[in-house]
Amino acid sequence: MKNTFLKRVISSALALSLAASCGLTAFAAESGNQVTDLSAEVIDASNRENAYSNYVKKHADAARPQKEVIINGADFVKFGDGAVITKETVDGEPNVMKWANQVGTVDFKVNVPETGWYNIEAKYEALNNEAGGNTTSVEFALLIDGVCPYTTASRITLPKRWVNKTEIQQDVRGNDIRPGQIAVECWQVSPFKDTDGLRNEALGFYIEAGEHTFTLQSQKAQFALAYMKLFNETKPAPYVAPDANEIQNSHAERILLEGENATYKSDRTLFPTADRNSYLTSSANGQSPTKTRYNTIGKDNWNKATQAATWEVDITTAGCYKIGIRAKQDSMRGMYSNRRLYIDGVVPCAECEQLKFYYDTSWQLTVPSIGEEPMFFYLDAGKHTITLEAVPGEIGEIMGDIDEIVYQVNSYYRQIRAITGPNPDEYNNYDIKGSIPGILDRFKEYSESLRAQMKKIEKLSGTGGTEAVTLDKLAIVLDKCVSKADRIPNMMSQIKDNVTSVSSWVNQYREQPLEVDMIEVLTDDQEFTECDEGFFKSLGYGFKAFIGSFFEDYNSLAEDDEEAMICWTSLGRDNATVIQTLINNDYNPTAKTKVNLKLVQGGIIEATFAGKGPDLALFMGGDFPIQLAARDVLVNLKKFDDYDEVMKRFAPQAGVLYEYNGGCYGLPVSQTFPMLFYRSDVLSQYGIDPKTDLNTWENLLKVLPTLQRNYMEVGLILPVGSVISPVTEAGNTFASMLLQKGVNYYSDNLDKTNFDTQEAIDSFDAWTKFYTTYSFEQTYDAFTRFRQGDMPVLIQNYTFFNQLTVAAPEIKGCWSFQPIPGTKQEDGSINHASCSVGSAALIFSKLDEDKQKDAWEFIKWFTSDETMTSYGNDIESIVGTMGRFDTANLNALEQLSWTTNEVSLLKNQMLSQVEIPVIPASYGVTRGLINAFREVVNNAENARDTLFWYNKDINDEITRKREDLGLNS
Template sequence: MKRFKKYVALGLCTLMFSTIVPVARANTYTDTSEVATQAVLKASDYEAFLATYENAKRPTKLVEFKIGNEQQASPMIVNDYIEGMKEGVYTQEGDRIVWTAQVEEAGLYAIELEYVAEYDRGSPIQRTFYINDEIQHSGALDVEFARTYIDNPSDIGKRDQNQNEIRPSQLEVKKLQKDFVKDSMGYYSEPYLFYLEKGMNTLTIEGVSEPMTIGKVWATPLSEKQSYQDYKTNYQDKKLAGQDTIFLDAEKANYKSTPVLYAQHDRTSPKTIPYDEDAQLLNMIGGTNWSIPGQNLVWEFEVKEAGLYTIYLKAKQNYNRDFKSSRQISIDGEVPFKEFVNWEFGYQPKWQLVELGDENGAYTLYLEPGVHELKLEANLGEVTTQTRKVQDILLQLNNLYTDIMIITGATPDRMRDYRLGTLMPELTGEMTRLAEELQAVADWMSAYSGKGQNNAALEVSARQLRKMSKDADIIPRELDFFKSNNGALANWLVKVRDQSLALDYIAIVSKEDVQLATPNATFIEQFIYGFKNFLKSFSDDYATLGTTTSQTEERPSIKVWIPTGRDQAQVLRKLIDMYFTPHYGIDVDLQLVTAGSLLPATVAGIGPDVALSMGDTEPVNYAVRDAVIDLNRFADFEEVAKRFLPERMVPLTFEDKVYALPETQNFNVMFYRTDVLEELGVQVPTTWIDVVATIPILLKNNMNFALPVSVPRADLIEAGTSTYYTMLFQNGGEIYKDNGMASNIDSEIGLESFKQWTNLFVNYALPQEYDFLTRFRTGESPIVVGNFANFNTLMVSAPEIKGLWGFSLIPGTMKADGTIDHSTPISGSDCFILKNSKNYDASWEFMKWWTSAEIQVAFGKEMESILGPSARYATANLEAFGNIPWDNAFYKVLNEQMKWGRGIEQVPGGYFTGRHINNAFRKVVTGKGDIRETLLDYVYVINQELIGKRKEFGLPVIEQY
């Protein structure tokens, strides 16, 4: 389908528009201010590559690449680096290392590497592959390689005061690994193929992010795996070994590809091994954490006698009713036969004892004496091809939606004839084709897993496409449903990629008629188990997460309140038990509370010593009420404050006193769709002048620029006022004057900034209410300013646009010296000491420990290991922020934007400022009020509140305001 601009962006209109609207300038900060994941924009699509070489040979001879002669003397060469690697080359971001190979037979090969994952910040290891100095297809870009993690040996076996097992931290280790260049999303079941010419070929590996040491590199021929029957014929003379059954506790996996694969506690059955009636034991692994294709677990086991062995898995797949979970099973790094390429686990509400075999009996594997590795890796299984088809269809449907929207707008006039059939003559044919393709996938899925509600998205979308293809005139009326159906398909992709699976144990059997234990409890056993848990629920304290009170000696003790989630509280509890109390000798009573409980508890005199995760408005709010202490009283405060951006301390300071330490930080960046902007010929804007030049181009195509919108919350980063503060700071203005006694937004700079802000909405009708994910994924708003945390949302919830977006610095203001000011508000959460505390010194030691780089990094890693990348922790500690596992290119943007952060001064009555700036905004934009008069009226109201609050707290005032 040709894009719409080929039909309408022609002739005089284009010429006239180009003379009116200036072209957006290229970004000044080429290296650090923007980054985009452009995997499908830099090279030909992999499907097109395969079609081009459809008739190419599939050679059978392995080819080994050698490090180029010119690099033999390079200091990056390492020898005997790790067991199994005699020679390797250490590569990091930006390195381009060349390997050469003499190829006897031209054809399609897979590329296989042996490597050791090195550590920098723990972000994904990515490499780009060039064959003879060319990127042959998109699959060669930003290829990801797995790391290796283990349970921290020092944590294994530890228990809390209630004798519950404490989950071990995950520790990255260096281990020699072998893997192919393959699709990290799992949309291709086989490794990517590359075409090598006969003769000398070069393979260039370019470092994109994170270091790795590469040993041998091969061009490997791919051949179809042998069947189990063929495998079995090789061992017809072998018998069962007769060794006692080998039991592997699944939760004690030797190696994991990701730290989220940690041991867990199963509460559903008393038959889960191990089990304790009174304590929570770590007795399973996986679950929803083992859901992403590519995640793998490895268990080592020792065989004493050569012979045939059978594998049993006690597994549970009660996570995805309409789909199956698939695992690739390999022994000692090799998949023995094709039946193990995609071993599927259907939905079952209870634990199942799964025998690896078929209707003819169990599969037997021949094993020699010694240590072996069993590896289970999540993949998409039989639905791989269908998932890839839907991914491709969805991209085409989103393109169609964008093309239609360019003509009709996002909300078409139902009474208008848009002549879509004339302007887009191929539209109905495309819809018919895509409807047929979607229906084919729906039919296949129904035959594969049965009709279910998850497949309804495919059928509904196909049905609507057929309806619209019959009459182009109804498409504008159906456009909103069309967008909704595309969103449903995107959600279907997320759902079908969910490969959740839990494991209790693995049994490796080599005797006939071995009877393994029944995987589930009887009705009576289950009833008794449930009744005991019910009784215990009356005595368990769910608010207190345990204390470390000494039973043998008197030690200082403090009470700490945390109002976040239970996962966060449990991680902090673990860190306290492991790293704080043993070292500092201070007991900590950690309690999980609601956010609004601190104020009444403080007034009642029953509050904590330390409050965590409080908003930026709280420290000064409590300080003016004499409820928190000034941290300047501690001799080492200045040294501790150097951990954070100076601007991050601004909202925590009042009248030269500092009342809190920052924990996290948030700020805005600018997200953009690379594919849409490339199609429109628009460059990423750098300044607000560029934005003003870009918006008409977007509007001309019925798209728009989007800024943060006002919402009913105090968080300035999410409120629409963050844009006003951005412009105010960039223009050299301040929010308050006279040491916070009065508002300064009625200054000329304040008025001009307010005019600049509101004019964007008045003149260009920027959306005042929108859903970031929906508008961005559909392309309605291909450029959106928003909190950088949206990065996690897009990575998790919008896989269909992976590689089609990026983010850059927020638009800036050009200064007289030619530099660009990218200032933007920065805020976050904080911790402080309540004045009613009986032990200030112990509380201060705790806050110093909690905000230290080491503990902030440990907390962030633990949270990400539990909840995945969506829980990435935005610590305010600068050293720790540099150790968050962001992709290197993204980190450069964040690090640059962070330096432009400006803290919002907090003053008594300051809550009126943001509230009435928003009121003034609505009156001007919606009510068409005069800009100057409206803002001045509201500044008067703001000042009256500031004066009133200062009088209430006995602070000096200036009555003239």
């Protein structure tokens, strides 16, 4: 403990010394860091005040005016910040506002006659761009008189309308081909809803009487607006059964709606899905035990609040109808999913606000009912719509309350850690109770609240609590803290582990997954289709599936065609299936030479030299492209006339990773680069502004003492992994610092390194000092440390965003990202350069000239704006935000599910990248640098001398490799 404390004091002193040498001795005093109030109450007030739940509680007693206020879209008073807005007629709707791009703001003047609580509804048409992209929903922030009322209002979402691009077709093997999803432009009416999945009702706004300015601030707002309406939602009345004679006298043909044939959806993720587990599964193409049948909709893709699917039903005879839904929820054991039922866009009765679909591994029939009696709904002859919308139900507010507890306990955890350090001395009395006033009362309150929420969950699920036992475990730990306050420092790991467990549990059980097989609309004299499987039929179906598995080639992604070019990829099966579907639908029908995709895991070099390799390959990264190019088995893409034009799709230096001996042997497909992630809620407590205090390495060192005094860390890209990469990792700190000084790794002809320059020595010294002088950690769990807040500044590849968004909902709105720290240049600008890693599309030289041209056309198509956008959105729709595609295509990046601000930050970093060439001896360079790093950090060697000696070995390896390949002749 004493050594650790002494080390931190020394590191803080050194950092302050550096600040003083830069003329910044007054930094701490000026920022007020010495007098920051770190009590949990202050933290709560500053970071959670703008939560929607608090906003609702604050205005719970507000009046609900019944008078509506219409705000015509064409009545905007001004627009700016790059918005392209006009007044015109759109799809037959005259005099509307058309917002033709995705940036800027627009203002409306609104006269509100009565103070109170209002919902807001919009009539809008989501617009596609010229390429058919802009595949995300309409997104914008709503500001009232220049202020966003609460955090959820900063991301208002209006959904697009998605339809199947084609009917479900079959390939030559008899397997269904999943249709693509396209957005159709049409007018829709929708209230502003809570997409966080915490509340069933539409978002509300407290507005005082008088004139106000409503500002729509674009996140991705490309749409036409007819009007916005201030109103108050009317709750549907309880169900009233039609007259018994009317029910009994209703007769019509059975109506069956296949789930996969939904007329339209609110989200592109609601595409047809496949179920081969049961012979009962209904399908227009007939169920098969061996073939792929896209015969359902939903599964885990239909799990978020506000996602909706709509089926159109043609009623030939007016009368009273009952509705049965064959569905399955097999993801959340002990719980149920919720759906709101609309008929013709209206919830017919209060009981349809929340239909419950309970956990079961088999198909279940759910019928809107009162007790045992099904509800009947009168439908006129003609076309009607039936819509199922995912809603949180009672569990939503419970999860919101648990999120709040998790956040608050984490806040206290950081305060305890700031007192005790990461490794508390079990014999030291830290007086946590006296140092953090009110902590025991709050822990008792949280414990009681957790148990109250657990009882609610038990009541909802009808179980004995096994599904929510995670909450009880955290409550027990908090009880121990209250009863044995002097032992709190020794229970920090228990607090941390149980908070993590609760967060993971909440993340899983807040979802609303559901798979729908079919919907039946029947009259009283008809019975719903049976859902119980017959034993012998089920046995026979399973036997056929078993026998078929010996003969069916489930790894084949395309039909056999001797003339087709063979393309290999080593991605996962979901990714490969998406690619093959795109090829089948969009490329092969018009291509001179078709392409068949094969899913192959590794062995491409060996297969190529054995004469059994592919004609093309996708997503080839690391040093594979250069190793293959050095052995003359790839086509130099610079030979094609339009090469320079095609490369404009990517960042200026993206192709450097695939260049060898004057040629380029790969077309960029993916590109991953670093960003600086920060916890805004934590940093604000210490007066740290990320945009100015973390924008350079120099400024980062100035705020380091403040963080380390409170036992918080800064995380850099990990310098040492279990396996040394053959190429430089994206965002490597030494590489970033060197590149920002205008020096790359190698000489112009790539025959030696530049590690003997003063810039390299200074960069290597600064890199190692982070670990020797400032005690940075060489290994850490980035996600857990950032989530807990004890590592509030972190440099990671930008795809870290995906993990945080999905797996850490309790800190939503409490973090952001920006370009990595840079180096100030002589002209005052800041250079944020770093290096990337990526993957490419390759063409193998075994093809003849004509086929090489055909292969070039294919990889041009695959890396085009349209295909990269479709691939990225399709794969995200299957695996969720966690699988968001790290495309190398600049325009495609804008069409993925990033907001305008996020895209701007990413492109700024992307365009700042300076790539480090990959050479045949790259493995020796990374190995030598890591060994030099270890010598300095672990063995206290001199940085300059160590780099000098290891650089000799590195250059010797480069020379040897060049001689082997005949590059020095």
